[in-house]
Amino acid sequence: MTPSIFSIQHFCLQDGPGIRSMIFFKGCPLRCTWCQNPESWYAGPEVAFKSHLCIGCNLCMDNCPEQAIFRPGHRDPSRCTRCFSCVDHCPSRALEGFGKSYSIASIRDILRPEYPFYRDSGGGITFSGGEPSLYMNFIERLSGVLKEDGISITLETCGDFDPGIFYKRKKMPIGVIDDMPEPTNLCRPGFLKDVDLVLFDIKLVDDLRHRQFCGKGNTRIQTNLSNLATLAKIGGGPRVWPRMPVIPNITDTVDNLSGWADYLLKSGVFYLTLVPYHNLGSLKRIWLNITDGPVIPALKTEELEKTVQILTDYGISCFSPGEEDWQLSDR
């Protein structure tokens, strides 16, 4: 599948060590109610409309090959082919297209001028989304190319991918001994071959609640997390660092926190980044004409402090994004 990418950003300081550039892949298997990037849900291209920027010049109408626009901001989705002609003609950036495909070479060209900043700061590239693991082949090839340039790679994932890939083995020529370390028979998934760090997003530990708030169960996610943690421990995979969004009354309940704390400790992970909830995403929903999700109150400082306290009591070190101690070694 050719991936669509909705944004490439430089100078990101909160998603892995050092100064990083982020590549946001479009498409996500989950639908978390609090999601702040609704433009990342669908894998296909989408057109967003920011009414406050529209100057009413009608250039979008005039240039639509399908005559799908009858008034600026009013588009017939059934006729729209997402050719982005309107986006390209909009002078004021009121129309924004999400989801373009890039070749590996062009991504490299965009990133290359930033290399010196990564190198000096110990930073690199972070794949995010959406869900980058939807495009395993592309990630594998892209990270291979970037690795050749000596760039460190981080991947952020919601963890919802096929756990089977931990068991798929390449056919070995006869006589070559499989070097997979014992005692497990896990193998490193191909798309994580050149990835140095996985930021693993966890949300709700309870399967039913996960279905309720994220639209899908979490069995695969939990399996993948413990598999990755095991791989990392035996040195057969990238480092895993969990992150959890702190959503008032949803993820910061005592049950959820203690459930995750147990699970993480059992998997041998004793650190966690807490991402405080903000509601900047609601504006993006309006631009994309998505009926607004449930209103979630802003996170209070006390609530965050309480969350930290509960997790710390379990022996989990909590960090805010960008302030992680990446040198922390596993027990």
Next chain:
Amino acid sequence: MEAISLRDGIPQKMAEKIYPMFQPFNEPTERIACIRADIQKTPYSICLERPLLIRQFRNSLNGKKAKSEHPLIRRAMMLSHILSNRVPRIYDNEFIIGNMTSKRVAANYYPEGGSVNIMEDLFRLKKRQVPIHLSFKETVQLGVIGVCTALSSVGGKALLRPGRVSHFLDFFRARRYFITEEAGIGHQVGNYRDVVENGLCRADHIAKACLDTGKLADGTFLSADQEAFFTSVRITIDGIKTMANHLSNAAEKEALKPGTDKIRKKELLNAANALRHVPYNPSRTFLEGLQACWLVHVAMNMEDFEQGMSFGRLDQILYPLYRKGIDDGSLAPETAVEMLASFQLKTCETMPIYSERIDQYFSGNGVAQGITIGGTDMLGNDVTNELSGLVLDAYSQIKTREPALHVRVHSGMPAWFLKKAVETVQLGCGKPSFFGDRAVVNALQEAGMSEAHARDYAVIGCVEMASQGRTYNSSDACLFNLPLCLELALNQGYSFMGNTVFKKRIGAATPPADAMIIFDNVVKAFKLQVAHAVDEMAKIISWLEKCYRIERPTPVNSILTEGCLEKGMDVTWGGGLYDLTSIQAAGLADTGDSLFALKKLVFDDGRFTLSDLAGILKNNFKGYEPLRQELVNRFPRYGNGHPDVDRMTQLAADVFSDAIRSHRNTRGGRYVPGIYSMTCHIGFGRQTGALPNGRLAGERLSNGLSPIDGSERNGPTAVLRSAAFLNSRKWSNCCALNIKFDKKTVQGKAGNQALSSMLRTYFDQGGMQVQVNVLDADMLREAKKDPSLYPGLVVRVAGYCAYFNDLQTDVQDEIIERTVHGIK
């Protein structure tokens, strides 16, 4: 996968070994907090002591006698009169003694020029946005002084003459250029090393020997002018000595006052002793070194005017005395920090006088007394020392508008020092600013300096350049409106703005738009307009220079500048070893973006003819809003790492640099360009019509080397890439690049590492200068609404810092609006 790179880790440990007292002293001691509070709560005022003393001198017997003397001697006698008759004032708690004005915080009044503009606000001093407190009597006195001296100022003498009226009007309107040299030259990094190591007595002895023998050191007989020069040096030094003595007496008197605290008494008596010794004699202790620098600095301020009087590389100059004190146990590091903090607080006693009209060009009440720290010696070896760190520690205790702090960045810079400098930046006061040694040294060599001298550079004021103690740089001679020249090039030398019937051509008569058929024609017309404006400007400056020789020579400055005593010449006569006049461009990014947009629209894509485009611009994009939006939003802009636009920006900079560099001043020195704009981009913007990059008529221009506000879409690293892409070799007066961060984005240890890395990479790529503002937009919005909320909030405006409340409303708006790089 480790955040700490080798570069961060290893030198850090070494540094801790080499510098055992690596611990920061960030908390102000009680006495420093007291001095700071005193200064902060004092309302601004104007000190009339200097003009009154001048009048007293003119009416005195001596003054009448002076009229028949050589201009140099006349000036020295007057200066000496001012210095020796100022009333000494000792303030509580201070380590460093020597009042800058007769009030705690005030502006000196310079009847010679630079101050008369306050007359515009005379009847509403208290109602100004930044009120000035004067008693009724003082207001009347100010009015009388202003009226009586307005025509005798240097600017008046040079410009209010038959045949020069149109130039005067041109100067007054400040459209193509704003000639700041009219106010005074100021802007100097004197040879404070000499003051500390040898005292003023060295200059005094040289002058005496030359006068006694009637010869220069090399055996040449003295001319009448040279004789007058040496006499002026001796008279001036005598004045400084008297001032020091008066202060010494006052300190003694204060000490012997009944009820003075025992410790304070001892301190004051010590100070009295020191003041009898320095600055005439070599300094013996660290405190004496600071005291000597301060008194000479006061004398410099009394002499010319207040702008850009800088101290140079204090960490280098004072280090031997500091080391001596630490080694013999007479000085503790924490005391040294306290002394440095007290010294830095002294710089807050002064401010400039700007009327509200002038304020739009130089908002912020800064005079930029620069201290340069870090860097290399003449061979290029790193010479960062503990004192470099302590200067930053002292500043982080006080967080005030002055002084201006400058850190030199080079490849051999220890990691601990960069970390500490970034920590100071993270405090949110916009200080220090950073200078890349490689680019700066190259540019200074391009201006004719030897490599060794270029390596000993220090920053004048905000960003301007000098080899310390060797350079006479009229470094803020003039600010230049570069985009206006493009506007004139498209309209045969006429402005797009204003009256259409009775229009006067303000530029050169370049061909009409429809006669320009290739892009090179436009570039040529633009070059002609720039050259024309620079010619006119240089003509006015030459008149001023001639006046300065007679009316306003500067003996103190000459004592502090290498070359003068050797040649027997005042700096205004061309005595300095290196002599420069520097012109600054505003709106560079606007010009580059406009050239790019114009070329693409007209010559590459053929969407409009050039005369159509000129018509659209003349009508300020009326009826062409979609086009304007497209230009603003969809055209590549400088500051995004886009090589094609960056090349156009380079072209604009080169046209400007070449026009400037083709001139010589009347002292035989070179003209050099700089790329910074103070807040002139706002004042100039109001006078500039619509531009092909979609900027509307009257909007502010881009600031210094920074991209246009809001046009940087690829983050701060792309801005730095674009800036480092430009060839800065010709910019011998440096440049100012502003980047701002949301406080949240760059907080803590990770923020420190990211900023440090970003700076190192920028300077590795050949960057010249950058200043980093760490601010919180909400905080600023609140501060704008209610000025009493954050009285001490410091922001960096352009090359200098100011209290946010001192800024004009639209400058405040700009600071809030400026891209705050945060999370998307």
